[in-house]
Amino acid sequence: MSIVVVGNGMAGSRFVSEVRSRDRDVPVTVFGAEPQQPYNRVLLSNVLAGVSAPDQIGLVDPAWYEANDVDARLGVEVVRIDREARVVYASDGSSVPYETLVIATGSNSLIPPFPGTENGLPAGAIAFRTLADCHEILAEADGATTAVVVGGGLLGIEAARGLAGRGIEVTVVHLAGHLMERQLDPGAGKVLARTLRRLGIDAHLDASVTALRTGDDAGTVRVSGVDLADGRFLAADLVIMACGVKPEVGLARAAGLAVERGIVVDEELTSVTDPAVRAIGECSQYGDTVYGLVAPAWEQATVLADLLTGADSAARFTGARQITRLKAASVELAAMGETHHGDDDPGVEVMQFADASRGTYKKVVIRDDRIIGAILLGETSTAGTLTQLYDRESPLPSDRLSLFFPGVGGAPEADTPVRIPDAATICQCNNVSKGQIRACWEKGARTADEVARETRASTGCGGCRSALEGIVSWLDEQESVTVA
Incomplete structure (x- = not known):
């Protein structure tokens, strides 16, 4: 089987790396319209703010492709798909046959058609x-x-x-x-x-x-x-x-694939039009949803790599819960699920706390003793706990105030490392648990950067970085206590 990937952004590059981690031999060719190495688009705001340099947000080093026998064509766009012949044609005049085509073209910026934009955007x-x-x-x-x-x-x-x-x-x-x-x-x-x-x-x-x-x-x-x-x-x-953005589906539409908002796919990320074509990331549509966040795209990449390499023939993408994290300087935010319910909705219970003078707003929406939505703005120390309860649809603790204020009544904080179970997901973007972080640390990765390289924890939105650092620090302290 030969795989051709169209798009080398966050979804496409992750898929390629997931394939190679499972199968060293399957031929893989990836086309990327942008000329540089794939990078973490989520962290562009850090580059804009001067917090990170452009070379610090890369996802795959260019040398990785050669070392892993991946034919990477950076700065080369695919301009046409011939589904009957199973060949893609590129902007540099080349053509590549495929057995499986993976479309990961992402999204483009939406530019409203008002005066001043008729001939493209002006300087500035x-x-x-x-x-x-x-x-x-x-x-x-x-x-x-x-x-x-x-x-x-x-x-x-x-x-x-x-x-x-x-x-x-x-x-x-x-x-x-x-x-x-x-x-x-x-x-x-x-x-x-x-x-x-x-x-x-x-x-x-x-x-x-x-x-x-x-x-x-x-x-x-x-x-x-x-x-x-x-x-x-x-x-x-x-x-x-x-x-805003709009899915980049022009290539797929021109090839005759079923497109609504995105390329319509099933649970195996297969186009409903052509079994030889798959689509992942922001250009794909599962059910009625186009996912615009990194975690669902990476989950799709993992599922598809499992299916195409045979690592897990039962793998399926059945939808994802969307959790938004904003972690700009002096502004921290976590939002998930159905956040717009109010007290006038008889089917839900709403807990709220606001202190506008401190920039703090907290809200949890509950139905049948389960969190269906939450907002934490300004003070996000319980974000890990809320995310786990929401993601797993777990019953709420008896002390609901602890959802807003860890340590209420003198109890230990819910998301200090000692209280977090090993099964708890620390990095939602990459689905990394505390147990995986612990195992990585025990194998010799003793800094947060080393653990991040091995597990990918904190390399998505970056919102779990402090939790990762806290766990690594706690593990170091436990070792020093044991040695003493």
Whole structure:
């Protein structure tokens, strides 16, 4: 069997590495439109903020491909799929036959068709999606004093925080009535907006951009700000477009595959049109859902690698629970499940706590003694506990206040290392348990970085990094006590 992978982003590169960890011999060719090594797109905001260098967010070193006999064609796009002949044709004129084709083309930035974007984005207006976008933003930010971010979702907030950290005056323009409306309820959105104001980020809500205003800068068309529907004009040296993404399905649609929002697949990630074609990541659609987070994409990559190599012929993808983590400087957030329920819903119980002055908002939505949704903003020490209860649909503890405040009544904190069972999942993105971290440590990986390299814990959204460091530190302390 020969495998051709179209797309070398977070889903495609993970799939290739998962295949090689199971089968050293199956021929694998991977095409990546971007010329550099695959990287962690989730951590681009850290690059924007100056917290991480671009070379620190790589997922696969280029030398790995040769060492593992993978034909990697970086900077080469697939332009056509011939399903009848089972051949892909690339932008460099090459063609490669396949027995199994895996499409992992991800998503593209959504650019609204308002005036100022007819001929592409003008200088100084940049979509925030790729590492190349990040480099362009950093180049434009050098010398900029004001920026407008169009879109107050997760990506927009991360971009705004990164730019504000560089001393730029930032305004977020958001169409909805509160920030991150897909993950947060209005109360949490209000607290988040207040937190951002303290960090120098203003937010215009219920606001619609109607045009990018431009001017001539030495013969170059350059953005000068945005016009709003209410008549206001916001001047800006830099405009970041974070208006959402859309699955990249043009190649699949042209090949005659079934496409709705994404490429329609079944539990084996097989196209419902063609059994020789699989699709994973943000370009795929299982049921009615297109998953836009890293953990489901990596789960799909693992399932598909198990199936195609025969490592687990019973592996199936049956959907994933979506957990959002935002961990920007001075802003910590965990949100999961159905967060928009209120006290007027007779079928659920809602627990809430808010301290807007401290930037703290906590909410748990409960049905039948199970967590069906939760928000932790500003203070996330119980995020691990809530995530485990939600992910496993486990019964709640008798002391429900401990879901918000660990250590209530003098009890030990629920998610200190000594209290976490080995079966508990620490890294949701990579499905790494405390027991796997312990086993890795016992085999000789004695630092958080070493454990991360071996287990991949904390290499997704980075939200579990402090938990990983805490467990490693606790294991070191236990060893010193034992030796003493």
